[in-house]
Amino acid sequence: MDGRHIRNNMISYLHSSAQNKVVKHLKLTSGYIEIQNSSSLPRASIDQQLTIAKICRQNPPPLVHHLKAVVVLLGPDELEAESENIQCDVNVEDSVNVEDGVNVIPSSSSGPLEPFIGMIFEEVEDAQTFYKAYARRQGFAIRTNHTRLSKDDKTLCAVDYVCTREGFRRVSRKDTDRQLPEPAETKIGCKAMMGIKKDGEKWIVNMFVVGHNHILLTPRSTSFLRGHRRVTKVQKKLIMTLNESGVPTRKIMSVLSKDSGGEFNVGCIGKDVENYLGSKRRKIFEEGDAQRLYSYFLDRQLKEPGFVFSMQVDKDGSMGSCFWADARSRAAYQYFGDTIMFGCALLVNETGESYTWLLRTWQEAMLGRAPSTIITDDDKPMAKAIVEVLLNTTHRLCLWHILQKFPEHLAHVYNKFPDFQKDFRHCIHETITTDEFEQEWALIMVKYDLGENTWLQNLYSRRDKWVPTYLRSTFCAGMSTTQRSESMNKFFKDYVRSSTMVSDFVHQYEKAINVRYFKKKEKDVRTKSTRAIMKTPFKIEEEAAIVYTRKSFTIFQDELFNSLRYQARKLYVSGEAKTYGVTAHGKETSIYHVTLEGDEGHATCTCHKWEFMGILCRHILCVFGKKAKLNILPQHYVLDRWTINAKSRPIPDIPCSDDQVWQVQDEATMRKSKSMIQLYDIVELASQSAKKHNHFTLALEKVHKELLAMEDHVECSQTMPINECIPSRSQVISNFSQTVQDPPRVPTKGRPKSLRAKNPKETQTTKKRRCSICKNEGHAKNNCPSVRYSSLIALQSLGEFANLGVPAAM
Secondary structure, three states: OOHHHHHHHHHHHHHHHOOOOOOOEEEEEOOEEEEEOOOOOOOOOHHHHHHHHHHHHOOOOOOOOOOEEEEEOOOHHHOOOOOOOOOOOOOHHHOEEOOOOEEEOOOOOOOOOOOOOOOEEOOHHHHHHHHHHHHHHHOOOEEEEEEEEOOOOOOEEEEEEEEOOOOEOOHHHOOOOOOOOOOOOOOEOOOOEEEEEEEOOEEEEEEEEOOOOOOOOOOOHHHHOHHHOOOOHHHHHHHHHHHHOOOOHHHHHHHHHHHHOOHHHOOOOHHHHHHHHHHHHHHHHHHOHHHHHHHHHHHHHHHOOOOEEEEEEOOOOEEEEEEEEOHHHHHHHHHHOOOOOOOEEEOOOOOHHHHHHHHHHHHHHOOOOOOOEEEEOOOHHHHHHHHHHOOOOEEEEOHHHHHHHHHHHOHHHHHHOOOHHHHHHHHHHOOOOHHHHHHHHHHHHHHOOOOOOHHHHHHHHOHHHOOHHHHOOOOOOOOOOOHHHHHHHHHHOOOOOOOOOHHHHHHHHHHHHHHHHHHHHHHHHHHHHOOOOOOOOOHHHHHHHHHEOHHHHHHHHHHHHHHOOEEEEEEEEEOOEEEEEEEEOOOOOOOEEEEEOOOOOOEEEOOOHHHHHOOOOHHHHHHHHHOOOOOOOOHHHOOHHHEOOOOOOOOOOOOOOOOOOOOOOOHHHHHHHHHHHHHHHHHHHHOOOHHHHHHHHHHHHHHHHHHHHOOOOOOOOOOOOHHHHOOOOOOOOOOOOOOOEOOOOOOOOOOOOOOOOOOHHHHOOOOOOEOOOOOOEOOOHHHOHHHHHHHHHHHHHHHHHHHHOOOOOO
16 A cells, blocks of 8 residues: 555545545655644544544555654644644653644654745744644744844744754853852754745745754653743633632642643643742732732722721821721621620731720721620730720730740759649649639749749739639630630631732631631531430430530530539528539539529539530539429520520621621622533533534534624623612721832741740750761761771772672672
């Protein structure tokens, strides 16, 4: 079978399968068949490509032993389409997936299809695409070197495309005073190039140089060359979505690789992703980070009723501290704000003035309501601001932060007395009354000779702010530390980084808050749609399961169940009040005292769990069980904050303050999301066979052209008109006619140097390593120099024996 017969077979097959469309050009080259499709010829299907490959493989040597089919798709509508891999008994490393619309399987006996002088192109873009595809098959990258304009009308008349390694680095770039090391040279004077010039309405190749003076890469490896790397439009959208969600660059590349079917098919590297994000960030800097933040606040306040913000601006127009809170946060504070604060702020510094401004602004946003209790670390500027602004608020110090400082300031005591930690812990955590604490504290001071320690004396003078015994009678929702704040800090680290810009932080903060609200809503639905498992036969447990949220009920149920492990006995009667001693089974001494009032419906316990947390303790429930009062849950012992309907009360001063997230839905985004879901199902169905895929491709191209031909009409929004939901001027708002400048950089306060006496274990010199072979210090036996020297001598001896032809002794 000769080449003409093969060509006729292929023409007949293509004509029959392409609805008798005319094939422009078909020629048999040295080891290659080229088929150029016109723009009207549909993309060759997988069946067509495999059939062509089959024809090539069935021909006997020597005429077409290495003959392969090369399908070149140069239709203008397909220049941006990603072509499909054609694999016909060719090594994967040699196959090429060209994003420019060219699929190639090179011959094993000669170079791939290459340009030639006199080759004609319709457009200059076609020539660049062709040469770029050729360069990728060969293993190099190209760039535009020279362009020439016509003297008559100044239009483009000639272009030279060269290898990216053409020329040499400029002398000015080889500056010896550079701070960073000089990068490796890429230009080494390669002469490979292709030149085209305009001939009438066509473009013709007038120069073509094949030879390179450097090593060519494999077709698969060329995807790492700069000239062949490109971040597509789809990839850019995905990169921005992932970046806005806090995904780092390395993980973005992992997603792109998974989506593309492998690292070699991504078309870009991690540096390209970083450069793209950097360019977007530079555009933000041009506009101004603070100005974008201010614009975001104004836009959000127009769209969302109840959103408030405040921003400080100095005399130079630079942004200072800012605060904002949405309607959900403000409403949630009205429900739960006796102990938990809501809102977000960015402070330029950590001075008393900044904290004072923040607390005043926050209190104004929360309709003037101050919290009953606030917990902070031992920060003096914050304490000063709280005393100045929140006059009736109980200020507590975080117990965890206080206890963390004890090993630092009392290292010598911890070192000298092993029992100190045990005694100290019992004094802080296990004393019930203030008298017990005072007695044990005094004993510790004497036993460990700490009466003259000024740091301990200072802490003792403020014991009413951090010792649990003094604080149990004050409601704090069960919190004794800032663990809720610390957990939120850890939570936000998944959304923001140190490099996150201020204007991006507000978006990340909003996403994080939405996640928290969504999880809370999910828990509420689970509580209302499921039934808790009972552990006791008491009716009070069933009633609590209906009233409380699931988490609150779990705490109450645990107290009720453990009340069965205690026994109560009457100690004394004082008027109408009766006092009971509650003791764990097996113990004789009464630990807790429960006092019942005259009606026996109100009780107080020395553990003060009800006063501290708002849920009945096991000791009171034990006494109620003795009095047969576990058939009903007293309403005065049910706090609204722990119930399912805690947020049912309307707040008229905060518009749109219900539990629903009020947002103006982006109709374009909603339509896009709906279309993507439908397309995903269709694409999955179309990928099942080549016939379905071809049908889907043709239909998609038809729809695409129809959509481009349609005129866009601005649709009226079906959502609530903005004019109807513009809130009245909020309580906290700052409008500026001038442009807000970015704030100056301010170093963080950080943690001061510790003046504690260090533990001797921290200051003692570490024992030097001693080799077990040579007995010298500074190394171990696995890297002993003497062993290394002996091994070298042995190898040299073996080499000498080998040169002499004498076998070495084993």
